[in-house]
Every structure is written in C-alpha cells, then in structure tokens.
Amino acid sequence: MKAHLTRRYQFPASHRLHRDEMSDAENRDVYGKCNNPHGHGHNYAVEVTVSGQVDAKTGMVCNLADLDQFARVNVIDTFDHANLNCLPAFAEKVPSTENLCIEIYDIFKRGFTRAKVEKIRIEETSKNSFEYSG
Amino acid sequence: MKAHLTRRYQFPASHRLHRDEMSDAENRDVYGKCNNPHGHGHNYAVEVTVSGQVDAKTGMVCNLADLDQFARVNVIDTFDHANLNCLPAFAEKVPSTENLCIEIYDIFKRGFTRAKVEKIRIEETSKNSFEYSG
Amino acid sequence: MKAHLTRRYQFPASHRLHRDEMSDAENRDVYGKCNNPHGHGHNYAVEVTVSGQVDAKTGMVCNLADLDQFARVNVIDTFDHANLNCLPAFAEKVPSTENLCIEIYDIFKRGFTRAKVEKIRIEETSKNSFEYSG
Amino acid sequence: MKAHLTRRYQFPASHRLHRDEMSDAENRDVYGKCNNPHGHGHNYAVEVTVSGQVDAKTGMVCNLADLDQFARVNVIDTFDHANLNCLPAFAEKVPSTENLCIEIYDIFKRGFTRAKVEKIRIEETSKNSFEYSG
Amino acid sequence: MKAHLTRRYQFPASHRLHRDEMSDAENRDVYGKCNNPHGHGHNYAVEVTVSGQVDAKTGMVCNLADLDQFARVNVIDTFDHANLNCLPAFAEKVPSTENLCIEIYDIFKRGFTRAKVEKIRIEETSKNSFEYSG
Amino acid sequence: MKAHLTRRYQFPASHRLHRDEMSDAENRDVYGKCNNPHGHGHNYAVEVTVSGQVDAKTGMVCNLADLDQFARVNVIDTFDHANLNCLPAFAEKVPSTENLCIEIYDIFKRGFTRAKVEKIRIEETSKNSFEYSG
Numbered sequence: 160m161k162a163h164l165t166r167r168y169q170f171p172a173s174h175r176l177h178r179d180e181m182s183d184a185e186n187r188d189v190y191g192k193c194n195n196p197h198g199h200g201h202n203y204a205v206e207v208t209v210s211g212q213v214d215a216k217t218g219m220v221c222n223l224a225d226l227d228q229f230a231r232v233n234v235i236d237t238f239d240h241a242n243l244n245c246l247p248a249f250a251e252k253v254p255s256t257e258n259l260c261i262e263i264y265d266i267f268k269r270g271f272t273r274a275k276v277e278k279i280r281i282e283e284t285s286k287n288s289f290e291y292s293g
Numbered sequence: 294m295k296a297h298l299t300r301r302y303q304f305p306a307s308h309r310l311h312r313d314e315m316s317d318a319e320n321r322d323v324y325g326k327c328n329n330p331h332g333h334g335h336n337y338a339v340e341v342t343v344s345g346q347v348d349a350k351t352g353m354v355c356n357l358a359d360l361d362q363f364a365r366v367n368v369i370d371t372f373d374h375a376n377l378n379c380l381p382a383f384a385e386k387v388p389s390t391e392n393l394c395i396e397i398y399d400i401f402k403r404g405f406t407r408a409k410v411e412k413i414r415i416e417e418t419s420k421n422s423f424e425y426s427g
Numbered sequence: 428m429k430a431h432l433t434r435r436y437q438f439p440a441s442h443r444l445h446r447d448e449m450s451d452a453e454n455r456d457v458y459g460k461c462n463n464p465h466g467h468g469h470n471y472a473v474e475v476t477v478s479g480q481v482d483a484k485t486g487m488v489c490n491l492a493d494l495d496q497f498a499r500v501n502v503i504d505t506f507d508h509a510n511l512n513c514l515p516a517f518a519e520k521v522p523s524t525e526n527l528c529i530e531i532y533d534i535f536k537r538g539f540t541r542a543k544v545e546k547i548r549i550e551e552t553s554k555n556s557f558e559y560s561g
Numbered sequence: 562m563k564a565h566l567t568r569r570y571q572f573p574a575s576h577r578l579h580r581d582e583m584s585d586a587e588n589r590d591v592y593g594k595c596n597n598p599h600g601h602g603h604n605y606a607v608e609v610t611v612s613g614q615v616d617a618k619t620g621m622v623c624n625l626a627d628l629d630q631f632a633r634v635n636v637i638d639t640f641d642h643a644n645l646n647c648l649p650a651f652a653e654k655v656p657s658t659e660n661l662c663i664e665i666y667d668i669f670k671r672g673f674t675r676a677k678v679e680k681i682r683i684e685e686t687s688k689n690s691f692e693y694s695g
Numbered sequence: 696m697k698a699h700l701t702r703r704y705q706f707p708a709s710h711r712l713h714r715d716e717m718s719d720a721e722n723r724d725v726y727g728k729c730n731n732p733h734g735h736g737h738n739y740a741v742e743v744t745v746s747g748q749v750d751a752k753t754g755m756v757c758n759l760a761d762l763d764q765f766a767r768v769n770v771i772d773t774f775d776h777a778n779l780n781c782l783p784a785f786a787e788k789v790p791s792t793e794n795l796c797i798e799i800y801d802i803f804k805r806g807f808t809r810a811k812v813e814k815i816r817i818e819e820t821s822k823n824s825f826e827y828s829g
Numbered sequence: 830m831k832a833h834l835t836r837r838y839q840f841p842a843s844h845r846l847h848r849d850e851m852s853d854a855e856n857r858d859v860y861g862k863c864n865n866p867h868g869h870g871h872n873y874a875v876e877v878t879v880s881g882q883v884d885a886k887t888g889m890v891c892n893l894a895d896l897d898q899f900a901r902v903n904v905i906d907t908f909d910h911a912n913l914n915c916l917p918a919f920a921e922k923v924p925s926t927e928n929l930c931i932e933i934y935d936i937f938k939r940g941f942t943r944a945k946v947e948k949i950r951i952e953e954t955s956k957n958s959f960e961y962s963g
Binding site for chain 4: 193201202239242285
C-alpha cells in the first residue's frame, strides 16, 4: 500500500547564468540571453514527491501540514523573492535550475523524515522543467 | 513497441477526513481544516495510465472508447457528485485521496483487461496530487 | 492612468443544490446530480477585480497585502473547507455559485475601500465560471 | 462584424520594487518582499487584445504575422530576459506590473496600426494579473 | 441581480485557410503556414457567455443542462471531429477562427432563449483567442 | 548528479485514423469519430525528456539552444501545420498519436547526441496523452 504524494510550491526569484572563470564571449555563447547583465527571473514551481505506506489509521502518506511547515522554513523562506546568485548555496555554483533542483532535493533529503523523499521537479517556465532524484 | 496511454477524468465530490475511533482533538490535530464538520469538497481529476504493445493494425494501445466506457460505468457513475464518506468503499476507511487512489486503482485492475493498468494519479487540488501503482 | 488588478484565491468547499420548498422530483429535475443527497464539492477559484488610479509614487492600484488581508479575514476564513449549505449566508438561499458570487461581491463591496471593487468571478470547475459586478 | 483577437506572449524578466525617495523602512512597508535587495523575477505573460472588422476576403481581424513581428521588435526584444529596473522606461518610474502594462500599451498604441489596440493584460504570477486599456 | 455564466466546450477539428479567388502566392502571403496544402487542425475551446437575472427560487442564471443540450445538438454535433472547410457554413467563407466565432455566436443567438447570449470566445491555441459579441 | 530536463513544443496538425485494408464499417467501429472523412486536428504538445550529468562548469544537462535547434530542424519543420496522413512517415502506418510518439522518439534517438533521450510524451488533447521510451 505504498503511495506517492506530490506537493507544489511556487515562488518568484531571479538569477543570472554566468561563470567568472569563463570569458564574456564564452558566457554569452553558453548561456545566450540567460547571461544578460543584471539578470532576469522566473516564477519557479517546485514539486516535491514523497512516498510511503498509507497509514491504516489516518489514510495518509504523511501529514501535509508537516510537509508544508518543513518546506516553508527550509525552502520558501530562503528562495522566495530572492536573487539566487546572491545566496550562499550559489556562491560557488551557477544558479541553473538543474543546480536549484539538486540544492532543494538535498535540503528535503537531509531534513524531512516523515516520508521518503523521492524527487524534486522544478518548472522554470511553461516550456522547461527539470527533475532530480539523487 | 510498448507505449503508455493516460486518460483524464474529472468529477466533483465531497469528503470529510475524520475517524470515529480518534477523539475530536486528535482528529483536529491530524486532519486540520479537512476535519471541519459537514465536510468540504474538490474537483477530483483522475488520470489512469495503461500500457501495451501498439497494435500493428490499429496503431493503438487500446481503444479509448473501451476505456471510457469502463471508467464511466465503474468509476464515474459511483464517485461523481458523491459524498465519499457515504459510499460503501469508505465505510471502514477514511476517504483520503490516498485511499481514493487505491480504491480506483483496484477497480481498474480487477476489471479492465484491454491493456495493462499501470497507475492511478489523482489531483485533489492544483497543489496536491497522489499516485498509486499497486 | 486607471488600471485593473485581479487577484485569485482558491479554496475547497462543498454544497448541495436543494430547495425545501420544492418537491424531491422538482429538485431532481432542476438540479440533476447537483441535488444528490449528502452534497458534493469543488475547488472554488475566486477572482476579485479592483480598479483605480495607478499611484504615481508607489506604481500600484492598491497594496496586494491589504487586499490579501481583507480577503483572508472576510472571505477565506468563512468559506474555506466549509459546507456552504451550513453557513448563515445560505440559510435562506440556495448555495449556487451564482449566489456565492453575489455574496462574495457584497462582502468586498461593503468592506474593501482601498480600490474600487469591479467584479467577482468564480470558477466552479474547469468548464464553468460565473461573474457578478453589481 | 467586429471581432476581438487576443495574442499571448511570454518572457522572463526581473524587477525590484523600490523608490529612492522613500526611506528603507517605507519601501519595506509598501512593497514587502518585492523590495528584497537584488530583486526577484517572473515569467511575465503579456496578452494584447486588438479589435476590428473581420475582413470579408481574408476572414481575419488582422494578420497575426504582422502582430507578432511588431511585438517581437518593439516589446519582446526589449523586455525579454531583462532587469526591468535597468531599462530607460523605468528610469523614473517603479517597474511595477501596473506600470509595465501602461508602458507596453503605449508601445502598441503608438506603433501598431493594423487593428485597434484595446487592452494589455499581464499575468505576473498565476495569482496576479493587471489590465490597462488607456 | 444579473450575473454572467460562461460554459466551456472543447472539440478537435481541422481547417485550411485558403481562398480560391486569390493566387497561390497571395494565399501563401496572407495565411503563411495556415495555407499549407491538406490543412492542419486544432483543439478548439469554445466558451459561451450568457447573462440573466439570478432566479430567486433556483439560484441560477439558466439551467446548465439546457445549455449543454442546446450546445450538443446545435454546435458540437456539427463541428466536433470535422474538417471545417467541408461544412456548409464555410462553403462561401474562409474557416478562420474569427468566422467560426461569428458562426457559433449566430447559432446560439438564433436558438438559445433561456438566457441572453452575450459572447462567444474561442481559443484556437494556447497563444490565440478570438471573441465576438454581435 | 544525473538530472532530467523536459522541453515542451507545440504545433497544430491534422490527421484521420483510417486503414485502407479495413472495411468502412470496421474503420468506423475501431476509430469512431476519429475516422470522420476529411480528418480533424489537434494542437499537439510534444515533451522530450533527456538526461545526463549536470556539467560541473555550466550547471546544465545540455544546452537548450542545441535541443531547440535540433527539434526545430528535425521535428517542428516536418510536423507543424501538416496533415499527418500525407507525410512519408505515415505512408504505411496510421497516424495515431501512439505512432507519432514512436516516430518522434526515433528521430531524437537517432540524431540528438548531446544528452540521453529518455522519453517522448505527447498531449493530443487536455484529456489524452501518450508516452514512448523505446
């Protein structure tokens, strides 16, 4: 009786794809418009999927209130209305949505213990999405 | 040449998350607003995924008309515009969307034989979804 | 420089379309499945549209924080996870989505004064919506 | 035989709501998280509505290719992957989405002559939208 | 107490934008890829908006069952899974979505009398929509 | 550090489900309205999922510009605004969406080498989707 639960959170943030160790021309070649100076932004939609036995008493994989509370304190409060390039998590890494996926997956994996964290999926735009499952 | 086909059905229904064997305080603690007296409801979107060889003659995994007919008679006619708490399926179980997933999966698994039933996914709201695959 | 701002809120609730002054047969004839005993429910999406001059200093029609605060205290806290038939607002009126539109419009019109309340639009399902503008 | 045609464009951009002539405390009070240092961003969806007689020969209000060409050269090329605060259009005005609506409306109104420009609507997030019609 | 009700129907159909009285070059110039030989198609979403007093007894603008029945017999049965160019309605007119709007509006206006027909809106794709209100 | 990237493309096209080697009655029985003479159409949404190591320098699975360029030349230019029945790919096969999935999967699998092609998913309508992963 193992089921999966997926919860969706949305927050706006900005980023600029740029590596200091590459030349301006190389940055432009690799990242295109995403390398525009001063950055741009997205409404990121983050979906976390967890799995577990459906509890015989409560009928739930885990309590959504617990998941929401964890997400708010550990993810939303950090990334909501932020410039990703300015966050410690991206001091050494380019804030691509692939890397944002990995970062958020690691936060849930390390800290959320009420169910098994299976996957993080992020919609960057209505045309692009990324997934990471460890 | 095995492909997957996913078909989506929608119906409104109501439910209340409540267990008689728990105290009122415990119910409130576990289920929060979902335990409000008199219940609330959702537009449930049910997606059934089936798989099979793509038939060399017809080009189809299975006939959608057969799948729709099965779904209408065995699922929609039961759950559409219903109060889930009042249905026999939930006489002994709390009508959480996890349990609704399992219930609908079992109905397709037992009765639909034109293709392999792989998964049931239910969107409870635009922020929550659940999956069950046996 | 008058602009319109539309804000969207979502909440699940249940209702049953039924009038005691009509016979069971008449209720069934008028409301169809919406008259099913024990009710059903929806994920209601309420959109409130307000208008006003764009403030030369702030660049805003009105502060979204004010609108959200008003909506939470006066609308969401009342209708979220409720059985509409049990609310005082529908003691004398059938809780059709037309009447829910009028009710919510009146709440905003009476109490929200930071911008002109123009319209309430409610999506009952992905196929139905209703609008009321006084 | 006058009809309306609405065309939707999407682009990511960043902005920060902040006025130098207000104190930090006042900026924070008026704009909340939208005043976060370093800005944030959105996937803006811009909908332009034009109207006109349906041409008896072509069956069209106006040629979509003309509208798309105008939009690309005059709107998308300017705002796509931009930091709105750094654009000349917002040198003196806060780049709120209300002001972005007015700016884009004025661009279409001044330059697009194949049909009557009726309205600009911008979705800032899935919960907020703004309209301006002159 | 006048409210608006909007109901959404969807059907796939095909069309080709082409006028025999124009040269091939002119057709190509006016219609672009929409003039491709053999046609192409869309999932058309038709929204009909009607208005009326909210009935004090039933709480409804009009009965959705009546609207659906009218739409099915007079609109869906004609246009669903059709090649628009082959229908009598488009024997003399190009089946642009503007003209499809006018055609469907006229069908509702002539025949549906339970509420005032206000507007037809058709989404041709997720980027294009058209409206006609007489 | 293996992640998945999914990119979405949309194009309108038409098709008719019909096999010459079946009788008219059999075609009608198997395909229903999809066998209507002269065909019908859809706004097809094609999602390609690729996977790969997240590059330590660029932070990307693969460059979206490369993927878009490949898709445009090899997929969109062929299927956009086409009548699928008239294409060489469907000279011997019925242009069901299952077969379209397989066809597009094979095109990416043969030609796109910057990341591992995992899956093609096509939404035929808002209610139907198909997947093929080899």
